Amino acid sequence: MKSHDGSTVIVVLALWRRPMEGLSSLCNMEGLAEVPHEDTARVGAPPGFVHRHPRGQARQERTTCFYRGFKYTRAWTSSRKIAYRCSRFRSGCRGTLEVTIATMGFSAVRPHTCRDAVPAPGRIEDVTMEMMSRADALAIEQVARPARQIWEALRDEFYGAANGNVVRGLSELQVQRRIYRARHQHFSGDVHGAIEIPPLSLALDEAVSFFQFHYVTINNENLNKPTRLLGWAHPSLVNLLRYHGTTLFVDGTFHCVPRGYKQCVIFMVHDRASGIFVPVYYVLSTSRSGDSYWDMLHFVVQSTDQQLEPAEVVCDLRLDYSTRSIHNSLMPLW
Numbered sequence: 084m085k086s087h088d089g090s091t092v093i094v095v096l097a098l099w100r101r102p103m104e105g106l107s108s109l110c111n112m113e114g115l116a117e118v119p120h121e122d123t124a125r126v127g128a129p130p131g132f133v134h135r136h137p138r139g140q141a142r143q144e145r146t147t148c149f150y151r152g153f154k155y156t157r158a159w160t161s162s163r164k165i166a167y168r169c170s171r172f173r174s175g176c177r178g179t180l181e182v183t184i185a186t187m188g189f190s191a192v193r194p195h196t197c198r199d200a201v202p203a204p205g206r207i208e209d210v211t212m213e214m215m216s217r218a219d220a221l222a223i224e225q226v227a228r229p230a231r232q233i234w235e236a237l238r239d240e241f242y243g244a245a246n247g248n249v250v251r252g253l254s255e256l257q258v259q260r261r262i263y264r265a266r267h268q269h270f271s272g273d274v275h276g277a278i279e280i281p282p283l284s285l286a287l288d289e290a291v292s293f294f295q296f297h298y299v300t301i302n303n304e305n306l307n308k309p310t311r312l313l314g315w316a317h318p319s320l321v322n323l324l325r326y327h328g329t330t331l332f333v334d335g336t337f338h339c340v341p342r343g344y345k346q347c348v349i350f351m352v353h354d355r356a357s358g359i360f361v362p363v364y365y366v367l368s369t370s371r372s373g374d375s376y377w378d379m380l381h382f383v384v385q386s387t388d389q390q391l392e393p394a395e396v397v398c399d400l401r402l403d404y405s406t407r408s409i410h411n412s413l414m415p416l417w
Contacts, residue, residue, distance in 0.1 A: 148249055148250065148251050149241075149242035149249070149250045149251075149252070150180060150248070150249045150250065152243055152246075153169060153170075153195060154170040155169060155170065155180050156168060156170050156172075163185065164181050164182065164183055165181070165182045165184065166180070166181050167182070169195055169197060171197045176195055177193045177195075178194060179193045180249070182207070207248065207251065208246075208248040208249065208251070209250075209252070210241045210251070210252040211252050213252075214241055214252045214253045214258065215261060217237060218237060218253070218258050218261045219265045221236070221237075222261070222262040222265040222266050222269075223265060223266070224282065226266060226270075226277060227283065230258070230259040230263060231259070233262055234258045234259060237253075275297060275313070278297075279294060286317055291317070291318055292318070293316070294315055295315055295316050295382070296313075296314045297314075298312040298314075298382065299311050299312075300374070300378065302370070308369070309369075310369055311368070311369045312369075312378055312379055312382070313366065313367040314364060314366045314379065315364070315365045315366075316363050316386065320361060320362075321363060323352045323361060323363060324350075324352055324383070324386075324390075324391050325388075325390045325391070326352075327390075328392070328393070328394040329353055329393050330352070330353040330393060330394060330396075330397065331352055331393040331395070331396045332351040333348060333349070333350055333398045334348070334349045334351065335347075335348050335349075335371075335398075340367060341367075344369050345368060345369055345371055346367075346371060347365060347366065347368075348364075348365075348366045348368060348379060349362050349364065350362075350364035350383055351363060352393075364383055366382075366383075
């Protein structure tokens with residue numbers, strides 16, 4: 084097809100195509116600021132509301148401790164002593180630990196049979212506050228890291244076998260709750276807000292913004308679900324779009340998108356130096372309408388200071404009406 088200024092617009096319609104591998108890691112963001120069910124129940128709760136955890140979970144958080152990498156559970160108490168046994172006692176481990184209340188000293192009474200233990204004298208150490216601070220920091224610094232992995236890192240750091248003291252701190256459930264709560268407060272509980280600020284907005288290992296735009300418009304077909312566009316691009320690659328007379332390839336990939344989105348449109352430009360097409364823009368869209376295509380093309384053009392003047396534009400899409408929509412959107416721009 085020929086545009087009004089003589090540039091060529093080639094539209095290629097692909098009925099079937101395989102999704103691009105690796106894009107799922109870019110689009111899989113919905114779980115980043117997710118809050119578990121027990122925490123979301125408290126968000127926005129009325130005054131006086133008391134959230135009650137299951138009795139077994141609360142008891143476990145109060146009656147466990149760690150020593151030399153072993154987890155102990157409180158077995159019995161008296162006026163003089165508190166006895167702990169290995170958390171694997173049901174599997175036959177006979178490891179026990181006794182704490183003297185008067186002196187707050189402890190002694191390993193029976194060795195473990197679940198694995199070799201190295202008994203040594205030490206003291207009782209409370210690392211609750213340190214674990215809280217560390218969990219809060221990691222929750223924000225490593226926002227893409229699952230809460231389970233952060234707990235494993237904290238467990239090895241504070242409860243590892245190298246520590247010769249009896250350690251009292253947070254349980255796995257408490258750490259995970261704190262991680263979800265910290266992320267919810269920092270990002271206001273909105274996954275779209277999480278990707279707009281560091282560290283998720285930055286390019287990998289670079290202090291430049293990979294996130295480019297977030298645009299929301301009204302959806303006349305469904306007022307409860309607005310049309311949303313999210314765009315990412317590396318600033319260095321955006322400069323490739325400024326060259327005059329290049330070839331622009333627009334690829335619509337429909338399977339590698341998070342829930343609620345209909346497509347990921349990838350804008351690629353032909354790099355004359357290397358002779359290959361380089362992906363520049365990744366745009367997530369909740370719509371395949373002509374207005375959404377016009378909006379995403381508008382942002383791509385504006386990012387180049389309106390210097391985008393390709394010789395031809397190739398589109399690889401699946402649906403006929405999408406092809407017509409993007410062609411109609413291209414004509415007013417060039």
